[in-house]
Amino acid sequence: xxxxxxxxxxxxxxxxxxxxxxxxxxxxxxxxxxxxxxxxxxxxxxxxxxxxxxxxxxxxxxxxxxxxxxxxxxxxxxxxxxxxxxxxxxxxxxxxxxxxxxxxxxxxxxxxxxxxxxxxxxxxxxxxxxxxxxxxxxxxxxxxxxxxxxxxxxxxxxxxxxxxxxxxxxxxxxxxxxxxxxxxxxxxxxxxxxxxxxxxxxxxxxxxxxxxxxxxxxxxxxxxxxxxxxxxxxxxxxxxxxxxxxxxxxxxxxxxxxx
Amino acid sequence: xxxxxxxxxxxxxxxxxxxxxxxxxxxxxxxxxxxxxxxxxxxxxxxxxxxxxxxxxxxxxxxxxxxxxxxxxxxxxxxxxxxxxxxxxxxxxxxxxxxxxxxxxxxxxxxxxxxxxxxxxxxxxxxxxxxxxxxxxxxxxxxxxxxxxxxxxxxxxxxxxxxxxxxxxxxxxxxxxxxxxxxxxxxxxxxxxxxxxxxxxxxxxxxxxxxxxxxxxxxxxxxxxxxxxxxxxxxxxxxxxxxxxxxxxxxxxxxxxxxxxxxxxxxxxxxxxxxxxxxxxxxx
Amino acid sequence: xxxxxxxxxxxxxxxxxxxxxxxxxxxxxxxxxxxxxxxxxxxxxxxxxxxxxxxxxxxxxxxxxxxxxxxxxxxxxxxxxxxxxxxxxxxxxxxxxxxxxxxxxxxxxxxxxxxxxxxxxxxxxxxxxxxxxxxxxxxxxxxxxxxxxxxxxxxxxxxxxxxxxxxxxxxxxxxxxxxxxxxxxxxxxxxxxxxxxxxxxxxxxxxxxxxxxxxxxxxxxxxxxxxxxxxxxxxxxxxxxxxxxxxxxxxxxxxxxxxxxxxxxxxxxxxxxxxxxxxxxxxxxxxxxxxxxxxxxxxxxxxxxxxxxxxxxxxxxxxxxxxxxxxxxxxxxxx
Numbered sequence: 001x002x003x004x005x006x007x008x009x010x011x012x013x014x015x016x017x018x019x020x021x022x023x024x025x026x027x028x029x030x031x032x033x034x035x036x037x038x039x040x041x042x043x044x045x046x047x048x049x050x051x052x053x054x055x056x057x058x059x060x061x062x063x064x065x066x067x068x069x070x071x072x073x074x075x076x077x078x079x080x081x082x083x084x085x086x087x088x089x090x091x092x093x094x095x096x097x098x099x100x101x102x103x104x105x106x107x108x109x110x111x112x113x114x115x116x117x118x119x120x121x122x123x124x125x126x127x128x129x130x131x132x133x134x135x136x137x138x139x140x141x142x143x144x145x146x147x148x149x150x151x152x153x154x155x156x157x158x159x160x161x162x163x164x165x166x167x168x169x170x171x172x173x174x175x176x177x178x179x180x181x182x183x184x185x186x187x188x189x190x191x192x193x194x195x196x197x198x199x200x201x202x203x204x205x206x207x208x209x210x211x212x213x214x215x216x217x218x219x220x221x222x223x224x225x226x227x228x229x230x231x232x233x234x235x236x237x238x239x240x241x242x243x244x245x246x247x248x249x250x251x252x253x254x255x256x257x258x259x
Numbered sequence: 260x261x262x263x264x265x266x267x268x269x270x271x272x273x274x275x276x277x278x279x280x281x282x283x284x285x286x287x288x289x290x291x292x293x294x295x296x297x298x299x300x301x302x303x304x305x306x307x308x309x310x311x312x313x314x315x316x317x318x319x320x321x322x323x324x325x326x327x328x329x330x331x332x333x334x335x336x337x338x339x340x341x342x343x344x345x346x347x348x349x350x351x352x353x354x355x356x357x358x359x360x361x362x363x364x365x366x367x368x369x370x371x372x373x374x375x376x377x378x379x380x381x382x383x384x385x386x387x388x389x390x391x392x393x394x395x396x397x398x399x400x401x402x403x404x405x406x407x408x409x410x411x412x413x414x415x416x417x418x419x420x421x422x423x424x425x426x427x428x429x430x431x432x433x434x435x436x437x438x439x440x441x442x443x444x445x446x447x448x449x450x451x452x453x454x455x456x457x458x459x460x461x462x463x464x465x466x467x468x469x470x471x472x473x474x475x476x477x478x479x480x481x482x483x484x485x486x487x488x489x490x491x492x493x494x495x496x497x498x499x500x501x502x503x504x505x506x507x508x509x510x511x512x513x514x515x516x517x518x519x520x521x522x523x524x525x526x527x528x529x530x531x532x533x534x535x536x537x538x539x540x541x542x543x
Numbered sequence: 544x545x546x547x548x549x550x551x552x553x554x555x556x557x558x559x560x561x562x563x564x565x566x567x568x569x570x571x572x573x574x575x576x577x578x579x580x581x582x583x584x585x586x587x588x589x590x591x592x593x594x595x596x597x598x599x600x601x602x603x604x605x606x607x608x609x610x611x612x613x614x615x616x617x618x619x620x621x622x623x624x625x626x627x628x629x630x631x632x633x634x635x636x637x638x639x640x641x642x643x644x645x646x647x648x649x650x651x652x653x654x655x656x657x658x659x660x661x662x663x664x665x666x667x668x669x670x671x672x673x674x675x676x677x678x679x680x681x682x683x684x685x686x687x688x689x690x691x692x693x694x695x696x697x698x699x700x701x702x703x704x705x706x707x708x709x710x711x712x713x714x715x716x717x718x719x720x721x722x723x724x725x726x727x728x729x730x731x732x733x734x735x736x737x738x739x740x741x742x743x744x745x746x747x748x749x750x751x752x753x754x755x756x757x758x759x760x761x762x763x764x765x766x767x768x769x770x771x772x773x774x775x776x777x778x779x780x781x782x783x784x785x786x787x788x789x790x791x792x793x794x795x796x797x798x799x800x801x802x803x804x805x806x807x808x809x810x811x812x813x814x815x816x817x818x819x820x821x822x823x824x825x826x827x828x829x830x831x832x833x834x835x836x837x838x839x840x841x842x843x844x845x846x847x848x849x850x851x852x853x854x855x856x857x858x859x860x861x862x863x864x865x866x867x868x869x870x871x872x873x874x875x876x877x878x
Contacts, residue, residue, distance in 0.1 A: 484566065
């Protein structure tokens with residue numbers, strides 16, 4: 001019920017923007033509140049690019065962590081590492097943003113798409129690690145044991161017996177991380193530079209869907225502007241829901257239960 | 260022959276070493292940001308913390324002193340309100356799903372909860388603004404609490420469902436067989452049994468929404484005063500940290516670190532305690 | 544447990560609703576935010592009336608005031624007649640203080656920077672990309688433009704000035720609370736821009752004077768209408784105001800009770816060129832009489848006793864004759 005109400009309200013509120021700009025809205029990179037001309041492209045670009053950068057960094061690290069935790073380490077130390085990485089997930093977004101402004105951004109040459117991507121990657125680590133670990137652990141033990149019994153090394157065991165069955169689940173974990181990255185607002189807003197333009201450089205400032213809403217929603221200067229922002233919210237919603245849907249299906253397939 | 264064989268072993272050993280090395284270094288690199296973030300928060304935050312920080316109102320620009328007292332209280336009030344919104348719906352929804360949710364309707368509701376949980380929190384903020392701020396013509400703590408409450412619903416529903424399902428169905432049926440009314444069975448037997456676990460889930464989701472900023476920006480807004488009225492704008496730690504973080508004033512930046520430290524301590528505190536607690540519940 | 548908690552919370556909020564007096568809520572311009580915070584504290588100490596003001600940008604100030612979400616708005620860009628009509632008419636612009644918008648920068652060694660209007664317009668259009676193109680003596684560093692990401696009265700004053708001095712800017716970008724910036728990094732609020740400039744090497748940005756002074760950010764001298772390079776200060780702001788208000792057209796507006804006065808690029812050799820007024824937006828007819836009374840009391844206090852605090856925070860107080868005219872208008876507010 002609540003969900004339907006939510007969708008309905010968003011649809012109504014965004015209809016003006018949709019009527020004014022139609023489908024061209026998705027492909028236009030204009031953003032000129034003074035003349036009420038708006039386009040969504042730079043935000044869609046910024047959102048997707050920052051999330052991809054985040055994945056590119058978080059995937060190898062997260063995967064390493066999950067392999068280490070699930071396959072290699074048997075020490076007591078391991079649970080501490082798992083806890084620490086889980087704790088990363090509990091730190092509020094705004095705290096990452098604060099750290100990003102004063103520590104990360106100066107180190108990376110100011111607010112930019114890259115800075116936004118890096119801060120996101122840190123926030124994704126726990127999601128990717130936790131779910132990949134679970135997926136890897138869900139791979140039947142007899143597969144692993146047969147490989148080890150044949151004298152395979154840990155790498156060979158992983159390559160031959162674990163990686164294959166776990167692959168679709170790991171992909172699921174990655175996409176789930178992507179879903180989280182797409183909707184992340186505060187930390188990104190604080191370090192990405194908030195500039196509605198598409199630039200080929202990673203060091204140039206950019207903008208994301210969630211950030212533009214956070215910055216401009218309370219102060220949209222006209223009806224059309226406000227409606228356009230709601231429309232951006234709707235686009236964001238649709239993208240994340242689809243991405244999450246795909247991820248869930250992949251994770252269920254491997255672990256056999258809902259996460 | 261002999262030579263080839265040792266070469267092969269050497270190669271395999273090398274690959275194994277590379278593999279282990281990569282995995283280990285990846286793990287270590289992954290831990291670095293945590294140490295850095297928490298390290299900065301603790302060092303910078305601690306040096307800016309004093310007693311006044313917890314008890315006083317924010318001071319005007321350029322005047323020394325002042326604190327975040329109202330924002331700390333505000334966060335707790337807003338989270339309290341969101342519990343009022345999120346818990347009843349989430350808990351009843353979860354119980355319903357566990358006991359009667361096998362059919363099509365159950366599938367639909369479960370699916371709706373999944374969709375709701377994947378909606379970015381900022382979009383929920385827009386929803387709360389349109390529903391409660393634009394119509395009531397007032398920024399209010401209530402709207403903020405509502406937004407956070409909506410965010411809680413799917414997590415609470417899911418946890419409740421899973422834990423109620425773990426309660427043996429025989430218990431439920433035995434209760435019914437004794438002629439106890441169904442609602443009483445659910446409340447006194449099923450819910451009681453699952454309560455410890457559900458409570459864990461609730462606390463984890465409370466810890467999560469406590470750190471939310473985006474949905475509060477244009478719902479609960481912010482306030483410079485002590486405010487206990489839920490129909491008025493209310494300060495919260497996260498929004499205050501955000502405002503202070505992006506400001507150019509050194510004193511405010513310091514307060515942002517102090518606020519972060521306070522918030523992180525509360526959130527991590529809840530998370531760690533609850534994890535310990537839950538482990539005892541599930542394993543022992 | 545749950546039940547107890549909810550009963551407790553409900554009780555608490557109910558009790559609190561009765562115990563607390565009404566609060567006036569306003570939001571908008573960040574340009575005068577420091578002085579409003581100061582005023583609100585002084586006023587609350589004196590009268591017990593709590594005025595809550597949040598700096599969300601002038602664009603937001605106008606929007607939330609028009610939507611009826613706040614009791615009053617704050618803006619340093621006047622509402623257009625169209626905006627007033629959309630807000631249901633009946634809007635009074637109450638000027639409170641005047642201030643300068645300064646150009647701040649972040650360069651190693653803090654060298655002095657002098658700019659004229661055209662150069663400034665070219666920098667903010669991305670046509671001048673390196674500090675060496677501004678002046679050979681400056682470091683070889685890429686210019687990083689910082690501007691507002693939110694609807695802003697400071698932007699309106701700044702772009703209004705650029706549009707006055709550069710035809711190019713007027714036709715390509717224009718003036719307003721939010722414009723399509725040809726280049727640069729967006730920051731939220733005066734705070735956000737000052738914060739960005741402070742953290743980014745080679746940055747240039749524009750903020751209200753007090754934001755630059757309290758942070759020790761270096762400010763560029765700007766060439767005024769008389770051709771003199773002037774630094775922003777309280778005196779050069781006041782000089783600009785009196786220069787601008789001296790014209791016949793301005794006097795006519797003031798006489799008619801319209802205080803939407805443009806102080807940019809004022810004549811006079813001591814005048815700093817980028818100066819603006821900031822307004823509180825209030826309804827001429829107040830629906831809630833208790834709140835209306837509090838609001839009028841607050842406005843009157845701000846226009847009289849409050850003016851004394853302006854100079855400390857580097858705002859120029861309103862000229863006496865204007866303040867008197869404004870008070871007349873405030874008296875016409877129907878409670």
